[in-house]
Every structure is written in structure tokens, then in C-alpha cells.
Amino acid sequence: MPRSRILPYLDRLVMPQDYFFEYKVPIPSKNDPSVAVLNPKLIAESETFSLFEDKKEILCNGCNKYIPFNSFYTGQCHHHSGRYIGYMKMWSCCKDKYQKLATISPCTVKIGHVNNGNFYLERFQGFDRVIGKSNANNFIIAIDCEMCYTQFGLELCQVTLVDLDGNILLSTLVQPVRPVVDYNTEYSGIEAKDFENSQNPIETFESVRAKIRNIISPDTYIVGHGLDCDLRILRLFHDRIIDTSYLYPHSDGLPVRHKLKYLTKKYLKVEIQNQSTGHDSTVDARMALKLFKLKILQQEVKVSNKIPLALKRCF
Ligand SMILES: [Zn+2]
Ligand SMILES: [Zn+2]
Numbered sequence: 001m002p003r004s005r006i007l008p009y010l011d012r013l014v015m016p017q018d019y020f021f022e023y024k025v026p027i028p029s030k031n032d033p034s035v036a037v038l039n040p041k042l043i044a045e046s047e048t049f050s051l052f053e054d055k056k057e058i059l060c061n062g063c064n065k066y067i068p069f070n071s072f073y074t075g076q077c078h079h080h081s082g083r084y085i086g087y088m089k090m091w092s093c094c095k096d097k098y099q100k101l102a103t104i105s106p107c108t109v110k111i112g113h114v115n116n117g118n119f120y121l122e123r124f125q126g127f128d129r130v131i132g133k134s135n136a137n138n139f140i141i142a143i144d145c146e147m148c149y150t151q152f153g154l155e156l157c158q159v160t161l162v163d164l165d166g167n168i169l170l171s172t173l174v175q176p177v178r179p180v181v182d183y184n185t186e187y188s189g190i191e192a193k194d195f196e197n198s199q200n201p202i203e204t205f206e207s208v209r210a211k212i213r214n215i216i217s218p219d220t221y222i223v224g225h226g227l228d229c230d231l232r233i234l235r236l237f238h239d240r241i242i243d244t245s246y247l248y249p250h251s252d253g254l255p256v257r258h259k260l261k262y263l264t265k266k267y268l269k270v271e272i273q274n275q276s277t278g279h280d281s282t283v284d285a286r287m288a289l290k291l292f293k294l295k296i297l298q299q300e301v302k303v304s305n306k307i308p309l310a311l312k313r314c315f
Pocket of ligand 2: 079080081082091092093094095096106107108
């Protein structure tokens, strides 16, 4: 799809910045431009992230219990491996019903507890903006990140950037800073052996972040699904975002959002994120791009329907 077909509709497809709070897209704190504020209404300004070693007990986000630090990485974590689907009152993993508490009849056991770390904190540090120069390849870039649980919480373990035509600009595994506790394979699609068998050099968080900051320009429109998570894990602020969870909102309204898997099946008739393959960040980025292009097509049809019949005959 050429740029000229996209340009007339971009303004109405980009997420207005007024929506950033609601969609949890990081925005810079007024006091410190390196600090992201996700929702100042909910959490006290004073909340900061302290290393797990500094705490006697840590909340496990798997089994939802406080666990002493000395057994956090070695204890058995009984939890639900899936997500609680609010409107169906059911766990996605074992279809267990009406027991929202993760501590009741958990279906899965793993060694080591997990914590989200600073990922869901309403304020956290180390953010900045992209610095790349505008060029023909970075007008629109779709992005997808995968995360795993480490001893620091949730960390980036894979990232893919594709251009408007779906060509890969960057796709790499990323070595988390801290030792991995759980690859979160069901969601990330990543396993330990992917790191062991990788033919390509594995980036560090800092090296991949430097590349991404240079590939994307402040003028780039970033496309993705649930981009708040990608921007948060990459610690980037960006103004021009096209988020398929915004383009295809859930009828219940926020915070409920459709999953990418649901949108691709419904609108593109494509099955992704099967149980056997898990997530693949290249596939996910390309699917978000296709959903975006579908919106352009829909806009084109809308506009052409508004053209009076007499005029249409002239075309
Ligand atoms: Zn646990
Ligand atoms: Zn379960």
C-alpha cells in the first residue's frame, strides 16, 4: 500500500494524546522528562521500584501470595497459567469457573515465583525518545516485543520491527539483564533453547534499545497491538502511535481490550498464537500492520460511498 493512500487517513487513525492515560501509554512526568507517568490519579507519586533483594517478602504475580525472598526463586508456584477472563468468569488455562482468586484450585505448578517488577508501576525511570532521521523506510514501523520473567521482573526478550511492507528492519532475541525465572513460553513463544541455539548474535537490552532509537524517527508512525506494553518495556516515549486495540475497541470499553489473536481471526481470517507456536513477534507485528491497512481500506470505501453517483461515473 503506497504512502499516498495512507496519508489522507492518518490523522483519524492515530491515537489522540488525550487517550494516552486511558490506554496506559507512558508519558513524561512534568518534573522529570526521564520518568514515565502512567496514571497519576491512581498511585501516589512516591511509589518507586526497589530491588527484590531489598525486600523480605515479594508478591508473586503468579500465585498472588507474598513469598519470603530466600525461597522466591526456588519455591513451588501453584498458579493458573492462563488469564482470568472477566466477562466469562473463567480462567483461560483450565476453564475453571467462578474462582477469580489465583490461589484457589490452581492448575499449574512451576519452580520459582514471578513478579512483574517495575513493569506495571505507574511511574518509572530511564525513559527517553527516539532520535532517528526521517527516511523512506521509517514512515510507518510496526513493532512487537516479547517479555519473560527474570529475577528483576518482566524484561524484554525479543523485539521485531517491520516496515510498511512487512519487511523486517530488526528482529532479535534480547538477553535479559537478570537471570530468567520463567520464559513465559505460552505467551512469548520463547524457550531457553532459542537462546542456546541462536545463529544470530543476541542483543543486550541497551544495544537493541540504541538500534531502535536510531531506526525510528520522531516523525514515524508506530503501529502495533497494545503499544503501551511495547513502549513501556522499551522505555520509550512516542507521540505518533497507531494501536489496533484503539482502532478496534471492545464494546465493553476500557480496560477491556480485544486480543490480537481475536482481531486477526475476526477481520483477517488468520489464526495466530496457536498453542503449539505461542507468540511470534514478527507475525504479531505484521498482523497489526494488516489490521491497520484494513482500516485504511474501510476509510476509502466510506469516502467513495459519499461521492455522489453522478461524480462516480466520471471516475
Ligand atoms: Zn508464585
Ligand atoms: Zn488454570
